[in-house]
Amino acid sequence: MxxxxxxxxxxxxxxxxxxxxxxxxxxxxxxxxxxxxxxxxxxxxxxxxxxxxxxxxxxxxxxxxxxxxxxxxxxxxxxxxxxxxxxxxxxxxxxxxxxxxxxxxxxxxxxxxxxxxxxxxxxxxxxxxxxxxxxxxxxxxxxxxxxxxxxxxxxxxGLLGRTSADTRVASLLVSLSLRHERHKLSPTTFALPMSRSDMANFLGLTLETVSRVFGRLQQLDIIQASRKELHIVQPGALRELAHSESQNLCR
Amino acid sequence: MxxxxxxxxxxxxxxxxxxxxxxxxxxxxxxxxxxxxxxxxxxxxxxxxxxxxxxxxxxxxxxxxxxxxxxxxxxxxxxxxxxxxxxxxxxxxxxxxxxxxxxxxxxxxxxxxxxxxxxxxxxxxxxxxxxxxxxxxxxxxxxxxxxxxxxxxxxxxGLLGRTSADTRVASLLVSLSLRHERHKLSPTTFALPMSRSDMANFLGLTLETVSRVFGRLQQLDIIQASRKELHIVQPGALRELAHSESQNLCR
DNA sequence: CGCGTTATTGATCCTTATCAATTCCAGTGG
DNA sequence: CCACTGGAATTGATAAGGATCAATAACGCG
Known part of the structure; x- marks a missing residue:
């Protein structure tokens, strides 16, 4: 580079x-x-x-x-x-x-x-x-x-201190979504410009945990993600998760 | 109040x-x-x-x-x-x-x-x-x-995301100490104006954990604390702890 | 002195870190 | 065009640190 x-x-x-x-x-x-x-x-x-x-x-x-x-x-x-x-x-x-x-x-x-x-x-x-x-x-x-x-x-x-891995990842995705919306871009389908490891670092998690959360969110059909491409299937559910202080996706 | x-x-x-x-x-x-x-x-x-x-x-x-x-x-x-x-x-x-x-x-x-x-x-x-x-x-x-x-x-x-409870508490104490020093007040003996619960909340911990860290730090004779009064016995050791990313006081 | 708040201490459980192996993909060169 | 390769991501097993629940202790205030 x-x-x-x-x-x-x-x-x-x-x-x-x-x-x-x-x-x-x-x-x-x-x-x-x-x-x-x-x-x-x-x-x-x-x-x-x-x-x-x-x-x-x-x-x-x-x-x-x-x-x-x-x-x-x-x-x-x-x-x-x-x-x-x-x-x-x-x-x-x-x-x-x-x-x-x-x-x-x-x-x-x-x-x-x-x-x-x-x-x-x-x-x-x-x-x-x-x-x-x-x-x-x-x-x-x-x-x-x-x-x-x-x-x-x-x-x-608040995010870093007190919330579950699920909430943190959801929060980041929601934040990106809202910011895309502000630019008149699709709030539900966009590319994640950063790596899992970057997200993890930003969110105070490990990349493995971020990956697992992505997995769970897909399992629940809340998002679809393949590498950098993201599609938010259930924006409401994601927002829900993002705003809960401690709730997590008990498998 | x-x-x-x-x-x-x-x-x-x-x-x-x-x-x-x-x-x-x-x-x-x-x-x-x-x-x-x-x-x-x-x-x-x-x-x-x-x-x-x-x-x-x-x-x-x-x-x-x-x-x-x-x-x-x-x-x-x-x-x-x-x-x-x-x-x-x-x-x-x-x-x-x-x-x-x-x-x-x-x-x-x-x-x-x-x-x-x-x-x-x-x-x-x-x-x-x-x-x-x-x-x-x-x-x-x-x-x-x-x-x-x-x-x-x-x-x-960085503190909230990635560090041990010990490091977080030490960091707060060091920060307060430095700020007291700037005001020409004693950097080693001062009162903590906030409750354990406030510290815990600020640091993304529970008050029990903060209390335990205080206990450990006293055990090691790094600080002396009684309620709101704090005396830093070994400023160097405290600083050391504050700056280590993950190290903790394994009991 | 007694009450309520604040702090300490203990036992257990759970989430996430850590370690490890595997898979996936993009980019490269044969 | 396809096999190779190395980084990125996924998935699994285990362990540890801190949360949680619970009980007790210490203090401050009326």
């Missing part, structure tokens, strides 16, 4: 969509800004060529420069603890933003890697800060973005 | 320390601002009378108005999942800020409660936003504050 970081030219190449044309502008940073303000934002956004599967977007410890909005594809982020264990901290889909852990120490705490062919918009943070001082709506969106990341991270606590 | 929210008069009562006098100003929001800018911040800060143990600072679902810097005492925050289970999301000590989950949905996702007699500075967020547009250093501090919350939340992932 190619491990070179992609480069972002100072001014984006022609031929890439601008924010005002982007169909994600209603869930991304431009959310509810005026056209003229979106143009100002657009002027500092840098669009490079797509990352390939396995490409690293940034590495833990690198100086913080930009946050990245995902245009297409998907990204995983992870931290490395001091004894070298890796903990996946999130999977990010189009319209979502990675790198928000950067401002804390002015360097990235996470590493970020493309799970498939992925296009991102790089937004240099210092320029974004400056712009958001002039555009109150943008400042507000930025605060919301950070705050939302806090909120989703905290949701994960 | 008194469940009334405290009220914050529009302009603070006399006799409360201002930011420029506050010994926490080097770790709180005013961090590395100029005196004149700190005064501007100070002008929007509201200081009420202290909360008592059990007092609610804000409740999940309430409209978001302010973030709160803790001056003395301690606060716990928690989320309530849709099936009514409570998950403690953090313990906050002086100089730390709660309410950062508010901007996401313009309402608090967490509830916050005083664990002991606690003084807080309320900072109305819309006024803070406005001010931070004029004071770039303040805006930067705010972004850092949010980003740091993301970072500490993500650290918790």
């Amino acid at each position: 190619n491990q070179q970081p992609p480069h972002f030219p100072p001014r984006p190449g022609r031929g890439y969509a601008h924010c005002n044309d982007c169909r994600l502008s209603n869930i991304c940073l431009p959310l509810s800004l005026e056209f003229s303000d979106i143009d100002k934002l657009d002027a500092i956004v840098q669009r490079g060529k797509p990352l390939q599967r396995g490409d690293i977007l940034y590495r833990s410890g690198e100086p913080f420069g930009a946050i990245y909005a995902i245009r297409s594809g998907s990204i995983k982020t992870w931290r490395t603890s001091r004894d070298g264990e890796e903990q996946i901290t999130g999977f990010y889909l189009p319209g979502e933003v990675v790198g928000l852990d950067g401002p804390a120490e002015d360097s990235y705490a996470n590493s970020a890697q493309a799970l498939e062919t992925t296009s991102v918009c790089a937004i240099p943070f210092s320029r974004l800060e400056a712009l958001s001082r002039q555009v109150p709506g943008l400042q507000r969106n930025l605060f919301q973005l950070l705050s939302r990341e806090i909120s989703t991270d905290q949701k994960q606590f | 008194n469940q009334q929210p405290p009220h914050f008069p529009p302009r603070p009562g006399r006799g409360y320390a201002h930011c420029n006098d506050c010994r926490l100003s080097n770790i709180c929001l005013p961090l590395s601002l100029e005196f004149s800018d700190i005064d501007k911040l100070d002008a929007i800060v509201q200081r009420g009378k202290p909360l008592q143990r059990g007092d609610i600072l804000y409740r999940s679902g309430e409209p978001f108005g302010a973030i709160y810097a803790i001056r003395s005492g301690s606060i716990k925050t928690w989320r309530t999942s849709r099936d009514g289970e409570e998950q403690i999301t953090g313990f906050y000590l002086p100089g730390e800020v709660v309410g950062l989950d508010g901007p996401a949905e313009d309402s608090y996702a967490n509830s916050a409660q005083a664990l002991e007699t606690t003084s807080v500075c309320a900072i109305p967020f819309s006024r803070l936003e406005a001010l931070s547009r004029q004071v770039p250093g303040l805006q930067r501090n705010l972004f850092q504050l949010l980003s740091r919350e993301i970072s500490t939340d993500q650290k918790q992932f």
